[in-house]
Amino acid sequence: MSEIMLELRSISKTFNPGTVNEKKAIDRVSLKVRRGDFITIIGGNGAGKSTLINAITGVFPVDEGEIILDCIDITGLPEHKRARYFGRVFQDPMMGTAPNMGIEENLALAYRRGRRHGLSWGISARERVLYREQLGRLELDLEGRMTQKVGLLSGGQRQALTLLMATLIRPKVLLLDEHTAALDPKTAEKVLRITEEIVTGDNLTTLMVTHNMKNAIEHGNRLIMMNDGRIILDIAGAEKKKLTVEMLLEKFSKVSGSEFVNDRALLS
Amino acid sequence: MLDTLLAGICQGLIWAVLALGVYISFRILNFADLTCEGCITLGASVSAMLIWKEVNPFLSVLLAFLAGCAAGAITGLLNTRLKIPPILAGILTMISLYSINIHIMSLATGSGGTANLSLLTFRSNTAYAQVSSLLGLGRVNSALMFGVVVALAVSGILYWFFGTELGYAIRATGANASMCRAQGINTDLTKLCGLALSNGLIATSGALLCQYQNYSDVNMGVGSIIIGLASIIIGETLFFGFRNFYMKLVGIIVGAVIYRVVVAVVIYSGMPSTDLKIMTAGIVTIALALPVIRKSAASSRLLLTFKNRQNNRKARRQKKKQARGAVEGGRRNV
Numbered sequence: 001m002s003e004i005m006l007e008l009r010s011i012s013k014t015f016n017p018g019t020v021n022e023k024k025a026i027d028r029v030s031l032k033v034r035r036g037d038f039i040t041i042i043g044g045n046g047a048g049k050s051t052l053i054n055a056i057t058g059v060f061p062v063d064e065g066e067i068i069l070d071c072i073d074i075t076g077l078p079e080h081k082r083a084r085y086f087g088r089v090f091q092d093p094m095m096g097t098a099p100n101m102g103i104e105e106n107l108a109l110a111y112r113r114g115r116r117h118g119l120s121w122g123i124s125a126r127e128r129v130l131y132r133e134q135l136g137r138l139e140l141d142l143e144g145r146m147t148q149k150v151g152l153l154s155g156g157q158r159q160a161l162t163l164l165m166a167t168l169i170r171p172k173v174l175l176l177d178e179h180t181a182a183l184d185p186k187t188a189e190k191v192l193r194i195t196e197e198i199v200t201g202d203n204l205t206t207l208m209v210t211h212n213m214k215n216a217i218e219h220g221n222r223l224i225m226m227n228d229g230r231i232i233l234d235i236a237g238a239e240k241k242k243l244t245v246e247m248l249l250e251k252f253s254k255v256s257g258s259e260f261v262n263d264r265a266l267l268s
Numbered sequence: 269m270l271d272t273l274l275a276g277i278c279q280g281l282i283w284a285v286l287a288l289g290v291y292i293s294f295r296i297l298n299f300a301d302l303t304c305e306g307c308i309t310l311g312a313s314v315s316a317m318l319i320w321k322e323v324n325p326f327l328s329v330l331l332a333f334l335a336g337c338a339a340g341a342i343t344g345l346l347n348t349r350l351k352i353p354p355i356l357a358g359i360l361t362m363i364s365l366y367s368i369n370i371h372i373m374s375l376a377t378g379s380g381g382t383a384n385l386s387l388l389t390f391r392s393n394t395a396y397a398q399v400s401s402l403l404g405l406g407r408v409n410s411a412l413m414f415g416v417v418v419a420l421a422v423s424g425i426l427y428w429f430f431g432t433e434l435g436y437a438i439r440a441t442g443a444n445a446s447m448c449r450a451q452g453i454n455t456d457l458t459k460l461c462g463l464a465l466s467n468g469l470i471a472t473s474g475a476l477l478c479q480y481q482n483y484s485d486v487n488m489g490v491g492s493i494i495i496g497l498a499s500i501i502i503g504e505t506l507f508f509g510f511r512n513f514y515m516k517l518v519g520i521i522v523g524a525v526i527y528r529v530v531v532a533v534v535i536y537s538g539m540p541s542t543d544l545k546i547m548t549a550g551i552v553t554i555a556l557a558l559p560v561i562r563k564s565a566a567s568s569r570l571l572l573t574f575k576n577r578q579n580n581r582k583a584r585r586q587k588k589k590q591a592r593g594a595v596e597g598g599r600r601n602v
Contacts, residue, residue, distance in 0.1 A: 057450070083452030096450070098443035101436075109440055112433060114452035119429075122436035165451075 004068075005205045006033040006056070006173050011065030012229075013055055025051040027229035028065070033173070038199055038206045040216040042248075043226035049209040050091075052226070053177045056207075058082045070172055084114020087166030087204075089159065089179040096162030099151030103142060103161065106150055107131045110165035134164055138194060156187035160194055167198050174199065176208040180215075192219070213245045223248075227256050269536065274408050276532030280525030281415025282476045283495060285422055287503070287524045288517060289469030290496030296430070297442040297462040302358035302493055303343045306365025307336050307467045309489040311474025313372040316385040316484035320376035325395040329475045336471025337464040339365060344460035369486050384485040387478070394479040411480065418476065422469065423517040429465075430513065438462045470496075491545045494552055499524035501555040 008031040015023045026048040033039060043049050055062050058079040067075045074082055090096050097106050108123040108131075128146065135143040138160045142153075150158060159179055166174060176195065180188035196219060199206050210216050216223055223240050225233035225248070232255045235243065286308060293301035311332040318328035339361055346357035373382040391397060400410035429435045440448050441458040448455050470492075478484040503523025507515055531548075535541050 059449075078454075079449045080452050080454045083450055086450075088450045090446075090450075095444070096447055098440040098447060100443045101439060105436060106440075109436055109448075109451050109453075112451075117433040117437040117453065117458075119432045119434060122431055122433050 003034055004032050005035045005037070005070055007031070007068040008056070009066040009068065011055055011062045011067065013051055013060065013062050024229050026055060026062075029229070029231055030065075031224070031231065033205060033207070036203050036205055037222055038204075038220035039208070039222045039224055040220040041207060041209045041224045041226060042211070042213060042216040047226040048229040049226055050177055051229075053088075053175050053207065053209060056173075057086050057088060057175060081114075084169075085172040087169075087171035087174045089162045089166050089174075089176045091178040091181050093155040093158040093162070093182055096165065097150045097158055100149060102147045103135070103150055103153075104128060104131050104146040106161065107134075107165060107168060110168045113169050134168065137197075138164060154187075156183050156191055159183065159191050163191070163195060163198060167202065167204065170202065170204070172205065174204045174206040176206065178209050178211060181211055195219075213248055217243045217245065217248065225252060225255075227252075232256055271408070272532045272536045273529060274412065276529035277525055278408065278411045278415055278480065279477075279532070280528030281412070281419050281521070282473055282480060283499060283528055284419045284473075284521040284524035285476065286470050286473035286492060287496045287499035287520045288422055288426060289466045289473065290493065291500050291517075291520055292426075292462055292466035292469070294497065295442075295500065296439055297459060297466070299347075299354045299442070299459065299463065300358070301340075301343060301463060301466065302355060303339055303361045303365075303463075303467050304358075304470050304493045304496060305489040305491075306362035306369070307339050307470040307489070308474035308477070308492045309369045309484070309486060310339055310365050310372075311336055311471030312478035312484040312488060313369040313385070313474075313486075314471070315475035316387060316478050317372050317376040319387055319390050319393055319479070320385065322390075322393065325393055325398060325479060329395060329472060329479075332475035333468045333472045336474075337468040339471070340463040340465070340467030341460055343467070344456075344463040348456035348459055366486065373484065373486070383487075384483065385478075387482040387484075391482055394482065395476070396480055419521045422472075423514065423521060426517055427514045434458075434461065491548065494545075494548050495527065498548055498552045498555070499527050501552065502526050505555070 008029055010028045010030050011026060012024070012028050013026045015021070015025055023046075025046075029048070029052060041049050041052070054060065056067060058074070058077060058081075062075065065075075066073055069082075069085055074085070088096070098109070101109075104123060104127075108127060111127060111130075131146065132143045135146070140157055140160055142157065142161070150161065153161065163176075163179070179195075180191050183191060192215060195208070198204070206220070208216075208220065217240075221240065222236035223233070223243065224231055224235075233251055286304070290301075290304060293299045293304075314332040314335045315325070315328040318331060319325055323331075343357045343361045346352045346360060347354055350357075352360070370381060370383055373385050374380050376382065376385055387394060392401075396407065396411050396414065399414045400407055403410050403413065405413070430439060437448065437453045438458045438461060440451070440453065441455045441462070445455045448458070474489070477488070500520055500523060503519035503521070504516070506522060506526075507519030510516060510519065531544060534547065535544070539547075
């Protein structure tokens with residue numbers, strides 16, 4: 001068992017190459033994620049944060065570089081084959097669940113993540129007990145509504161459910177892509193609290209993308225800042241504990257030579 | 269009249285199998301699949317050709333099902349591998365099936381370009397004739413019983429299938445493909461499975477239809493997709509209150525039967541059968557437009573009521589006053 005859980009070796013991705021819309025979304029990014037790390041990733045719009053997450057999960061192939069997960073090279077694996085290793089929560093609450101299926105049916109899909117889907121029953125009585133218990137952890141009173149369609153849930157409830165689905169089978173790495181950005185502040189705070197509980201409770205290796213500097217500082221043991229497809233700051237341990245929003249802004253302008261322009265990050 | 273009704277029910281039970289197939293592609297997979305039009309004829313052609321070759325009629329239905337699965341899989345491959353949009357992928361398969369169906373029927377007669385096959389000389393070797401002689405009942409009664417058994421069996425199998433892991437994965441694919449991939453589901457494969465099953469059922473329906481009417485024709489599929497949709501819509505409207513998946517499937521069967529009975533009565537009352545297609549299109553259009561019509565009716569009712577208008581005016585005036593007050597108040601503060 002190596003200490004490094006996930007390693008990115010100089011990965012790059014360019015969208016629409018050779019056209020006027022050419023965009024170098026990530027540019028030779030290298031990163032070593034240690035087992036149990038809870039890393040927050042921050043950066044302005046178009047900095048490459050979401051592209052980085054999508055490259056790791058295989059939504060598209062990378063142009064160059066390697067992705068090593070727990071000593072296995074997964075660069076060539078298609079998205080659905082990598083899924084067994086990753087738990088994912090998206091920014092859009094609609095993205096993480098099947099709206100016309102019940103809560104327990106969604107959980108049953110998650111419980112079989114990365115396994116072959118055969119002709120045995122899609123859900124068993126024993127599983128229902130487990131799901132009820134796990135839903136109880138969220139404290140959203142969902143355990144009594146297991147057969148209800150997920151489409152009837154609020155955005156916050158859906159994100160909490162997606163979070164539970166992502167961690168129902170312990171993932172090697174949990175990837176949160178601005179999973180609270182579409183929620184109102186109060187709900188966002190609640191979902192973040194649940195996130196913190198699950199991540200620290202299960203000691204999960206986690207990458208959390210956020211627009212919110214305060215959140216990025218408050219959570220996790222390591223902070224990464226991205227700009228123009230590159231990692232420009234990497235702060236961990238004791239140094240991260242002392243960070244403030246002002247210090248972060250100052251560091252950003254020093255490293256990138258420009259102001260951190262992002263209304264959402266400054267206002268929140 | 270009674271005969272007309274009973275014949276309508278018999279036909280409806282056969283079309284119910286097609287409607288269940290269309291339900292899988294249109295509703296569960298969210299895939300507007302037009303393969304249906306060629307696929308029902310494919311089922312009929314395969315079955316008719318095999319009966320000419322004196323194959324067991326029940327086996328011919330099974331083989332028609334498999335042929336339909338293959339056709340659906342091709343549409344699936346066109347869509348997932350070659351990234352052709354769903355409607356176009358379906359049309360491409362449908363068009364190719366026209367030629368293929370003629371080739372299949374030509375196999376029976378041995379002369380090329382056979383566009384239809386009559387089973388009149390093989391009348392005693394259809395599934396319906398065999399069920400009839402087995403039960404010792406008349407043609408209509410035995411066809412009714414056979415139809416009910418087939419429709420219930422198909423809906424039962426579908427109910428079981430969509431409760432399995434694979435069935436869950438197919439349902440989730442139609443609802444949210446990106447979520448599926450995040451959960452490790454190969455959505456290309458689930459789409460393929462769903463389309464194969466859907467078209468297999470459609471071809472089964474075609475095989476039964478050809479054996480029921482003792483006739484297979486290369487043009488018999490024209491408009492079948494609309495008939496399938498009409499059945500689904502009628503079923504969903506009538507069984508609106510049911511959340512149980514099995515009752516939804518039963519609703520579709522009932523919808524198909526009602527549709528066929530209505531058609532039988534309309535034809536009985538003297539409408540030329542060639543006008544059927546426009547009538548069906550009209551029914552489906554109205555049914556699809558219902559939500560829009562309801563909405564606009566509700567809003568126009570609101571606007572037209574005099575009292576409401578008065579109230580609205582009053583409210584607007586008050587709002588303006590408040591706004592003015594707020595602006596002035598704001599100025600004073602500055």
